[in-house]
Amino acid sequence: MTKSKVLISGASVAGPALAYFLHRDGYEVTVVERAPVPRDSGYAVDFRGAALDVLAEMGILAAIREHETEMHGTALLDEAGTEIGQLPAEAFAGELEVPKRVLTRILHEITAASVEYVFGDSISALTEHESGVTVEFEHGPAREFDLVFGADGVYSKVRQLAFGPHDEMVCHLGLSGAGFTTANYLGLDHSGLLQSAGSTAIYLFSAADRDRLTVSLSFATDSPALDRRDRAEQERAVRAAFAGNGWQAPHLLEAMTAADDFYFSSSCQVGLDRWSCGRVALLGDAGYCAAPTSGAGTSQALIGARTLARALADADGDYPSAFTAYETELRPYVAENQSNGRAAAAMFGGEASAEGVDRQ
Known part of the structure; x- marks a missing residue:
């Protein structure tokens, strides 16, 4: 019997995880990724609940545990930098936390020999027909697939092509921020500091390095x-937001400019009435981002990948039924995570609007 050919867009977490399960179940899998090589960015990711079972099922839980950050906890500070409380390690690190580069590297390693990876390219058009989907790429030739999966993040190209504009599905939670690393001049050792001042917050930690x-x-x-402006504009916005702040803010703003790993992002959620459209389905942040403030993004990606793969295996080729079963099982879990994400954003000064998201 001819193997079904599937294309997955995105090679971060959800994409390679789905690729692993689909290949195991007999699919011929291709993963396309805009980045030229496997991504080595991102800081720490954590796993909670059933996500640990997914890692165990993939046979990588022990390897992941070898890189645990072993965070001890986070001190809460007032505006002057005086400690006023403590948060347990689980608040930020979940049940297990590792550097993100470790997870993406291991996921790529366990799939590289059995899955076709196409780096440095991206989907430019999708045309569904009776027997499959014609996929056009920015650089490579058009190809035919039976199913296409979008695991390509909040601003998913697959979702944009198959479902509609980002503005109709992405809800901003009123919170943005910059991230980078600098010298550990505070001497933190597997611990963190969190200071909230007005509509700003500073979170610092040192763990793996x-x-x-x-x-x-x-x-x-x-x-x-x-999010879509250049770094100079983003830095100006950060400086304006923290102007007049005390404690470590002045030093950190100087370090920001010198950082070579600067990134900027906003806390957003993705809300859709459905996660599939014909032969195209979404998973991870592309379909139901709960925002970084939820602390559930990585777990959601892994659990979503396994749930979708199991639904397809149980449906034995009946992909519409599989997609329905996938949504039915996962939506309550996603709804809870998104609710938590909105509540946490509100704590840090975001507006936590539910508009466009509470459709779970």
């Missing part, structure tokens, strides 16, 4: 428009 301090500077914003 004792010489480096990971910095997050968050502030309230009206829209995620800054």
